Amino acid sequence: MPRYVAIKQSICDAVRDGRLNPGDRVPSEAELVQQFDVSRMTANRALRELQAAGVVVRRAGSGSFIAEPKPIGQMIEIRNIAEEIRERGHAYRARVIQNREERANVETAPLLEVSVGTKLFHSIIVHHEAEFPIQIEERFVLASIAPDYGTLDFTRMTPNEYLTRIAPLERVEHRVCSTMPDERMRGMLGLSDGEPVLQMTRRTWSRSRLVSHAWLTHPGTRFELSAAFSIDD
Amino acid sequence: MPRYVAIKQSICDAVRDGRLNPGDRVPSEAELVQQFDVSRMTANRALRELQAAGVVVRRAGSGSFIAEPKPIGQMIEIRNIAEEIRERGHAYRARVIQNREERANVETAPLLEVSVGTKLFHSIIVHHEAEFPIQIEERFVLASIAPDYGTLDFTRMTPNEYLTRIAPLERVEHRVCSTMPDERMRGMLGLSDGEPVLQMTRRTWSRSRLVSHAWLTHPGTRFELSAAFSIDD
DNA sequence: GTTCATAAGTCGTCTATACAACTTCGCCGA
DNA sequence: TCGGCGAAGTTGTATAGACGACTTATGAAC
Structure with a gap:
């Protein structure tokens, strides 16, 4: 394995293990030179690529630091819905219907790819x-x-906010579809008859495990999902 | 401007101008050393970063080449719907309802951000x-x-396929929402009463211009939009 | 105490060189 | 004609050294 990859992995491992957290200082190039017995260019390449990947941020004269939770993926923004609403200048409020511990049953176990009986x-x-x-x-x-x-x-901090804080986000998967809500959904969203919903299934991985499965249901007429991607020089 | 950035831009410009097309050979590191009077490490960095950005592909022993149209964005796959259907093992067929040249009017001009009267x-x-x-x-x-x-x-080649061939994709924007179809849509999609649709608005940029605006409408119950993102070491 | 200059630490870039691995192609011999 | 060998070209990685720009802390001068 190339030596610059070994350095990258050692830092990524530390992030996954929780030994390094957002904001923490990463060894400087000079320190990596000593720790790994490599030239400075090799240490530089490792840190530079980690910066490109969004794992660390570097400031000339200051040092390298683990990046904040996630500048987010590249496209579909995994943003805090509370922030999003406040940015639009509206008041945000959450109502918690339930939040309880359960054992995975035959229906819910496949969602997190765990065996029946697992605590969730x-x-x-x-x-x-x-x-x-x-x-x-x-x-x-x-x-x-x-x-x-x-x-x-969760009226003070969204689950998303909490999870990105305690578990470094490694992978996100989205599926979007359009359906008609059932009676319960319709009631909770205050929809009139015949209004469709946009339902997003979001699964997130952390520390090499599938850790969360969420169904995010929006009124189709009151929500738009936006994504952009561009290449740069 | 750093010299490796100048090299990257010169190659990106050539791609935008059409002087370099997918599959074309890019100057080797040694040639860039001569053309730009830099060290090989500097030329190497330029090409290596272009590879990371998906602009070129490099093969040791062979050379560097402009990457194929798009390995796709990073997430929402800008894939050919025909391919997608065939991959699922089904027959694909297209029916062209219309394809004509028009002048942009007050309704369509804003879609492509052009002035009224522009040919489209x-x-x-x-x-x-x-x-x-x-x-x-x-x-x-x-x-x-x-x-x-x-x-x-377009029964032989989708617009998407054609456009990605003649115009290098620079930026893509998606908006997704869920609505009820109008009568005409319902007929074309063969929907029963009360079935919602998933409507995606896709805008693509090429050569620094907004070149295409598309509404892609799917039966909500027969379609899922999928996207994934992950960080790697 | 405040302000300013200086030094140390850090990253950003660039050079020159080296060796290894891989690909391609031509040449030579069987 | 076919096969294999090797040279040339290309990328991948690594080293050692250099200079500049920026940040931070220290300490000196006011």
Whole structure:
């Protein structure tokens, strides 16, 4: 294995293990030169590529630091819905329908790819934008990765915000489809008859495991999902 | 400007101008050393970063070449719907409803951010998966970028396929929402009453211009949009 | 105490060189 | 004609050294 890759992996491993957290200082190029007995150019390449990957941020004269939770993926923004709403200048409010610990059954176990009986949390939250329900979030979380998930107050911090804080995001998968809501959904979202919903299934991986499965349901007429991608020089 | 950036830009410019096309050979590191009077490490960095950006592919022993149209964006796959259907093992068929040249009017001009009167093509195509309509594609294309768009046979090559061939994709923007179809849509997609659709608005840029605006409408129950993103070491 | 100059630490870039691995192609011999 | 060998070209990686720009802390001068 190339030596610059070994350096990158050692730092990525430290992030995955929690030995390095967002904001923490990463060894400087000079220190890596000593630790790994490489030339400075090799240490430089390792850190430079980690910066390109968004793992660290570097400031000339200051040092290299683990990047904040996630500048987000490249496209579909994994942003905090609370922030998003506040940026639009509206009040944000959350109503927690439920948040309890469960054992995975034959229906829920496949969602997180675990065996039946595994402990997990099951939360349902309705997010409001200025009194109007804008998203229903039904989420399953691996209990082992977030043991105190059941005690959190999601009116103060969204599950997304909490999870990106305690578990470094490694991979995200989205599926989007358009359906008609069932009666319960319709009630929670305050929809009139015949209004469709946009349903997004979001799965997130951390520390090499699938840790969360969420259904995010929006009123089709009150929500747009936006994504952009561009190449640069 | 750093010298490796100057090299990258010169190559990116050549791609944008059409002087370099997919598959074309890019000057080797040794040639760049002579052309730009830099050290090989500097030329190497320029080409290496272009490879990371997906602009070129490099093969040890062989050379560096402009990458194929697009390995796709990073997430939402800009894939050929025909390929996608065939990969699922079904027959693909397209029905061209219209394909004509128009002048931009007050409604269509803003879509491509051009002034009223600009020549553009307006095509409507229904894509079928094994007899079932799976997508309606209504698209506006800047005529100046694709002068022969009006003469193409879209039952043999999709607009997407054609456009990515003649114009290097620089930026893509997606917006997704869920709505109820109007009567005409419902007919074309063969939907029963009360079935919602997933409507995606896709805008693509090439050579620094917005060149295409497309509405892609899918039956909500017969389509899923999928996207994934992951960081690697 | 405040302000300013200086020094140390750090990253950003660039050079010159070296060796290894791989690809391609031509040449030579069987 | 076919096969194999080797040379030339190309990329991948690594080293040692250099200079510049920026940040931070230290300490001196006011």
